[in-house]
Amino acid sequence: MPKNRIRPLEYVSKIKPYVPGKPVKELERELGISDSIKLASNENPLGPSPKALEAVKDLLSADGGLSRYPDDSGYYLKNALSERLSRGGNGSRAGISADEIILGNGSNSLIDTAVRTFMGPGDEAIMGSPSFVFYPIAVGSVGGISIEVPLVDYRHDLTAMADAVTEKTKIVFIANPNNPTGAINKSDEFERFMERIPEGVLVVMDEAYCEYVRDGEYPDTLRYLHEGRDILILRTFSKSYGLAGLRIGYGIAPNTVITEMDKIRGPFNTNSAAQAAALHALSDEAHLKKTLEINEQGKEFLYKELGAMGIRYVPTEANFIYMPLKVESRDVYNALLKTGVIIRPVGPKEIRVTIGLPEENKRFIESLKKIKEL
């Protein structure tokens, strides 16, 4: 054994790593089963749009372009996003131009890029607890300090988060809807929060699940962009667009923020297949509609069944449901696993289940019923 092994930076060695699930095939092999269902990572159970699949297939030929680097500027996708975001709906009344958009290898990578652009050792980032597990990892990677503010009623305590801002604060992360709880912060409380956030602090609104939101009081965050606020809105093609495996997400921010992040995101950070698939997925509004309908139906079914079983759950605005149980979440996870149902334990007594196809939801409930105490 060599004596002087390379040492990580001290702050990197302190990071608690993200623990991914095992590959489904491997779990099945270990358990001796073959028809498991994965309701653990909030993916789209319908899969991607057929249009996105066609776009990827078109690349799979000798001259399809895979031997060439992708378009670094993401020209077509950014323009399509600019057009879509300027149209309204989940977008804004104001226009969003392509130079206010950055593409990333999943929105995860943009969390990382934002942290590396705006934070250094000793700087602080404020986030909810529990919230998306990657925020403290990204912050820790640059020697930053994560200030974790407990949720109230399963959503971010925006008052306490604004109270936590100090001279060292560089970023405030808000996952809306929050992962793992699925609850949202509404526009009036967000407005009050923004009024209290001083200049020089970047508010990162992580809207990975925004397409699923039904609540009419969901904040129109794009508005703040044109009020000269330092806000970075993150969205993804991994969830409602069903492209998690291709890794593509995007950020929307004032051009001053985008320009700096662009410098260090790394050239060609989104691949050709991901760009093509995302562009076509965006154009398939019928597939998105179907995705959202299936999610709503699944939600109603699960609410009804969980209610009948007397199991507590947090009403969700996303494609997953958070359940605070009376028993150890690991035990429930293991018991469900034996029946081929993979969910995610997200706290000592809390589990999160992705809303699946009708037959998957049914199977989850049937498996849950076999567990004596919950």
Ligand SMILES: Cc1ncc(COP(=O)(O)O)c(C=O)c1O
């Ligand atoms: C709140 C939140 N943000 C970001 C992500 C990252 O998504 P991706 O990197 O696949 O775009 C996730 C994924 O689970 C998430 O739940």
